[in-house]
Amino acid sequence: MIARLAPFLFGSIALALWEGLVRALEVPAYILPAPSLVVAAFAADPVGLLVSLFSTLTVTFAALLVAAVLGAAMAIGMAASRFAQAAIQPWAVALQVTPLPAIAPLIIIWVGDPFASLVVCATIVAFFPLFANTATGLASPPPELTDLFRLYGAGRVRTLLLLRVPAAIPYFLSGLRISGGLALVGAVVAELVAGSGGFASGLAYRILEASYRLEMPRMFAALVLLALAGIAINYGLGAVGVLLMRRRGDA
Amino acid sequence: MLTLANVGRRFPSGTEALRDASLRLQTGDFVALLGPSGCGKSTLLRLIAGLDAPNTGTLTWDAGQPPAPGEIGYVFQDxxxxxxxxxxxxxxxxxxxxxxxxxxxxxxxxxxxxxxxxxxxxxxxxxxxxxxxxxxxxxxxxxxxxxRLLLMDEPFAALDEFTRHRLQSDLLSLWRDLRCTVVFVTHSIYEAAFLARRVVLMTPRPGRIAREMTSNLAPSAETRLDPAYAALVARITQGMEAAL
Incomplete structure (x- = not known):
């Protein structure tokens, strides 16, 4: 019980300290606004900020969906063929180590459509954990089980469908949880790079806009919304994973 | 059922897991492959199952061709x-x-x-x-x-003694009823003596078949209390020590 309350307790103390120090030291709001000011900034335009949040989340979930489908499909393709594995693996790693801000401008120019280009950017960030986790899961069955399938004359495809894919599901689900947070990061980074040339409606754009106008409380309100969205995505996907595994009888 | 003649297996790493193993497997046999770790008994089992192929020697099935999928049952340690x-x-x-x-x-x-x-x-x-x-x-x-052939690779090694005894007795009655051929890999002298009609002693580095012993014990749970069982354990122990 105490462990469950601990994050809230810690947060409350930190917020109280923050509020108290900002007031006591008379820190100007354009440098560090007090939490009360941040709440007031949100209350001043809740609809605007929530619409922006919705826009960012739309990009996030679209990217997560594309990354999940692509990541799983490519991992399965790699598991099915050694040639595909040799061909795909280095490119997947290259994609993972390339910093998104470095390629986002290119993607935005090439793709053209603002929504699609943001989704592409976020997908690139979210793709790797899903791909790598699924690939690990597909390779996870013990050699004895693969031997058993061989002994009963099962070919590659049936071994894949009846053994390796089911074994990969828990790995895929934990990849999904990691990638959920990354898709949000990717969406925000892409929005920042795209700036006014992008969708002009996401939370990152609100942050940029507020920073140009030195509206720090509004900027913080947008940041808080982002953080809350990230936490919700992480725990939400975690809960979905636990639920699915429980239904399958694993957990 | 099966004749292995001078079978050898060397892994690509250079390890010689099995050298010059010859063994005749009769239908209805209960054979224990007994030996310490690394004596090639699991390798021998995998060769019989067709999960691995020998580098030297031959496996000849009486039926003329290896068993079809499903004609071999395999039980692993886990x-x-x-x-x-x-x-x-x-x-x-x-x-x-x-x-x-x-x-x-x-x-x-x-x-x-x-x-x-x-x-x-x-x-x-x-x-x-x-x-x-x-x-x-x-x-x-x-x-x-x-x-027709049941291959078992130390299936009871990870179980507690009481469970192991139950399963060993149950396996014997299964074997009596089903009349299939069993090859049972174990590193336990007691287990080999209790279960098998033929005990094949193997020695490590490289894995070889050292000698073979036969058992006339009744295949039943009461055998454990039979003085003849204790005598067989002693005989196998001596044989093993001589081979090592």
Missing amino acids: ATLLPWATTEENVFLPLRLRGLSRTQARPDIAAVLARVGLTGFEHARPRQLSGGMRMRVSIARALVTRP
């Missing part, structure tokens, strides 16, 4: 069940891979589960079962195709 599947689904697997539907397979599954004492546990998942029960599922899975 139960190696599908963790997401129920007992019934795990036992169904070999039949499913043969193209049978669940409805077609159900009578066979029910019969084999009854035979290993798992009736009532059809819908349990592996994690809900004890180690001994998981091994029973594994044995049921190996028996569901009615194999």
Whole structure:
């Protein structure tokens, strides 16, 4: 019980300290606004900020969906063929180590459509954990089980469908949880790079806009919304994973 | 059933797992491959199963060709069940891979589960079962195709002594009833003496067959209390020490 309350307790103390120090030291709001000011900034335009949040989340979930489908499909393709594995693996790693801000401008120019280009950017960030986790899961069955399938004359495809894919599901689900947070990061980074040339409606754009106008409380309100969205995505996907595994009888 | 002549297996790493092994396997035999770790007994079992191929020597099946899938049952040291599947689904697997539907397979599954004492546990998942029960599922899975040859690779090594004794006795009565041929890998002299009609002693580095001993003990649970059993254990122990 105490462990469950601990994050809230810690947060409350930190917020109280923050509020108290900002007031006591008379820190100007354009440098560090007090939490009360941040709440007031949100209350001043809740609809605007929530619409922006919705826009960012739309990009996030679209990217997560594309990354999940692509990541799983490519991992399965790699598991099915050694040639595909040799061909795909280095490119997947290259994609993972390339910093998104470095390629986002290119993607935005090439793709053209603002929504699609943001989704592409976020997908690139979210793709790797899903791909790598699924690939690990597909390779996870013990050699004895693969031997058993061989002994009963099962070919590659049936071994894949009846053994390796089911074994990969828990790995895929934990990849999904990691990638959920990354898709949000990717969406925000892409929005920042795209700036006014992008969708002009996401939370990152609100942050940029507020920073140009030195509206720090509004900027913080947008940041808080982002953080809350990230936490919700992480725990939400975690809960979905636990639920699915429980239904399958694993957990 | 099968003749192995001068069979050798060297792995690509250079390790010589098995050298010059010759063995005749009769239909209805219960053969124990006994020896310390690294004596090539598991390698020999994999060669018989066709999961691996020898570098030298030959395996000749009396039938002229190796058994079809399902004619060999294999039990590993771990139960190696599908963790997401129920007992019934795990036992169904070999039949499913043969193209049978669940409805077609159900009578066979029910019969084999009854035979290993798992009736009532059809819908349990592996994690809900004890180690001994998981091994029973594994044995049921190996028996569901009615194999002519049952290969077992230290199946009871990870179980506690009491469970092991139960399963050993049950295996003997299964063998008596089903009349299949069993090759049983073990590093326990007691287990080999209790179960097998023929005990093949193997020595390590490289793995070789040192000698063979036969047993005239009755294949039943009471054998454990028979002085002849203790005598056989002593004989195998001496044989093993001489071979090593």
